[in-house]
Amino acid sequence: MTQLPVQGAQVVSRIAGLLRIVGRKPEGSTLVELVRESGLTRPTVHRLLTSLASEGLLDHEARTGNWVLGPEILLMGSVASARFPLEEIARPSLRRLAEETGESAFFSIRRGFETVCLLREEGSFPVRSFVLHEGVRFPLGVASAGTAIMAFMPEAEQDQLLDNWTAHSGQFAAGHPEGVVRENLKKTREAGFSVNPGLVLEGSWGMGAAVFDPAGRPSGALSLTGIEPRFRQERRDFLGRLLMEEAHRISVQLAGPGKEL
Numbered sequence: 001m002t003q004l005p006v007q008g009a010q011v012v013s014r015i016a017g018l019l020r021i022v023g024r025k026p027e028g029s030t031l032v033e034l035v036r037e038s039g040l041t042r043p044t045v046h047r048l049l050t051s052l053a054s055e056g057l058l059d060h061e062a063r064t065g066n067w068v069l070g071p072e073i074l075l076m077g078s079v080a081s082a083r084f085p086l087e088e089i090a091r092p093s094l095r096r097l098a099e100e101t102g103e104s105a106f107f108s109i110r111r112g113f114e115t116v117c118l119l120r121e122e123g124s125f126p127v128r129s130f131v132l133h134e135g136v137r138f139p140l141g142v143a144s145a146g147t148a149i150m151a152f153m154p155e156a157e158q159d160q161l162l163d164n165w166t167a168h169s170g171q172f173a174a175g176h177p178e179g180v181v182r183e184n185l186k187k188t189r190e191a192g193f194s195v196n197p198g199l200v201l202e203g204s205w206g207m208g209a210a211v212f213d214p215a216g217r218p219s220g221a222l223s224l225t226g227i228e229p230r231f232r233q234e235r236r237d238f239l240g241r242l243l244m245e246e247a248h249r250i251s252v253q254l255a256g257p258g259k260e261l
Contacts, residue, residue, distance in 0.1 A: 011048075014040060017070075018048055022058060023135045028068030086118055089253050093222060093246035094121035100242060101224060107211075108145040109220040113161065113168065114138065115146045125226065139180050141165075142172045144196040144208030145221035151188035152210050152218040158185065175199045193240035198228060205231040209243035212251045219254075222247050 021037050022029050029037075035045050051065055052058040067148035070112035096225035098106035108115040116138045140150045140161060144258040161168050165178040176199055186195040196206040214219060222243050231239070 001096045014038070014044070015048055018045065018052070019057065019073075020137065023073075024137060025063070025068055026068075027131070027137065028061065030066055032256070034067065036095060068196050078127050090119055090222075090249055091121070093250055096118055097121070097222065097224060097242060097246055098123040101239060103224040103226040103230060103239075106145065106225065107220065107234060108223065109217065110140070111137075113196065115140060115143070115149060115221065117145070125230065138200075139169050140171055141185070142176055143223075143224045144194045144199050144206035144225070146208075147181075147184050147188055147194035147196060148208035148210040148221040148223070149218040150242050151185045151194065152212075172192035172200065195231070195236060197231075197245050203228050207231065207236065207239050209240070209247035211247045211254070214255045220250075222250070236251060 017038055018034060020109040021034055031042070031046065031049070034049070035042050040048075049058060049060070053060055053067075053070065056070045058073075059068050059070045060066055062065075065126075086107065094105040094107055097103070098121040104123050106117050107119040107120045108117045110116075114137045117134055119154060120134055140144045140146045140153075150161070162178060162182065165181065166173045167177050169181075180199070183192065192209065194206075194208045196208075198205055200206075204225065205228050206223050206225040208221045210218040211222065212218035213219040224239055224243065
């Protein structure tokens with residue numbers, strides 16, 4: 001009797017993990033990718049994917065062979081959006097940032113020890129960075145949004161991640177050595193905004209500013225991404241000021257009744 005809840009929880013955890021992996025990219029993921037990233041066996045992954053597809057939570061595209069999010073996910077998301085009025089709160093800030101800077105603007109939120117990109121607004125500059133898009137997840141401390149959020153977390157929470165940094169950062173560990181991350185966090189606290197100097201992808205830069213919930217906790221971040229020449233030192237103060245102004249604007253709105261991330 002005591003074994004059933006554990007088994008059930010394990011299945012739920014595995015299903016949630018697969019859904020997150022599939023949801024990272026609009027084009028979905030192949031079976032091989034899902035096996036590799038989930039760490040599960042191929043038969044287990046295939047069985048779970050088939051069950052999810054039968055419930056409408058996933059679709060299997062015959063042309064590409066990819067597994068993609070299904071229509072039931074869209075319906076659930078539509079219902080959930082009523083509790084998280086992100087379009088109403090964050091979209092205006094993204095539009096202003098994109099219009100004033102020409103760069104692509106993003107809104108990400110914290111979920112556990114990760115950031116999840118939820119909204120994007122393209123800028124007018126014709127050359128763009130495609131590192132970030134809706135659904136992309138990064139470990140906290142990686143990329144500009146994750147750095148902006150982590151920098152203002154309680155010191156004990158930061159130490160928890162930094163003390164196990166290689167495991168936490170995973171595939172991004174090589175580009176984000178612990179010493180570099182610590183220095184970036186320090187600079188972010190001093191400046192109020194973060195700078196990612198091409199650590200995720202060479203030549204693709206980003207800047208971010210944390211959004212705070214009513215309790216003063218960093219719960220999300222606005223960020224701008226683009227190519228390195230667009231983030232020269234003489235322009236960073238201008239971009240950082242805009243990011244902080246819009247992040248503050250969203251933080252104030254989140255302090256209103258019934259608003260949360």
